[in-house]
Amino acid sequence: MVDDSLSATFAALADPTRRSILARLAEGEATVKELAAPHAMSLPSVSRHLSVLEKAGLVVKSRNAQWRHCRLEIGPLLELDKWMEPYRAFQARLDRLEEHLKTMMRDREAGGPAGADG
């Protein structure tokens, strides 16, 4: 179900360590050990976080090496980016409204009769 995968993506991202792991993987593949290094965290802890990211489809582990490499899977983030679209449109409308109000205020100051506002 589409909604469930989006919920899983959001839930997986609701943790700073998991977001930090993703940020590292956006720079290139890494082993679990390499991912654990900057966090002063045990390998099992990092593995638990990776497992959440894997279940959400955000990380894929290669199976062909002694030290499994993890890589970022961008698909769920593209889905999230698409979900954001109406809210970017919402912000664009707010920006246009603000611009419109500023123009009105300038016009009133420039040409208004006696600027007696409350």
Place this chain on the structure above:
Amino acid sequence: MVDDSLSATFAALADPTRRSILARLAEGEATVKELAAPHAMSLPSVSRHLSVLEKAGLVVKSRNAQWRHCRLEIGPLLELDKWMEPYRAFQARLDRLEEHLKTMMRDREAGGPAGADG
């Protein structure tokens, strides 16, 4: 802490009902009753979802009416949009790589010893 507010935003969005409430509010303010209508959900259930959205700063309730109006607060979503930037860059790099590989394949096919069709 910046990281916590981002985690709260992601956690609040990890639910289809809450995302649906936000989508409704992106079209304009609404009362709790109006928000509950399309969900065949009790007012207390909707209120609980709204409370999560309010704590994450995604929804603000007006306090000046008998029927409190809710409105979307876009700030946390803009923060989320900013967080997405490196991943859009990641996807752009993938797209460029794919384009590069396609060009290489075409060149190989066109300029190879057999050199048949283009």
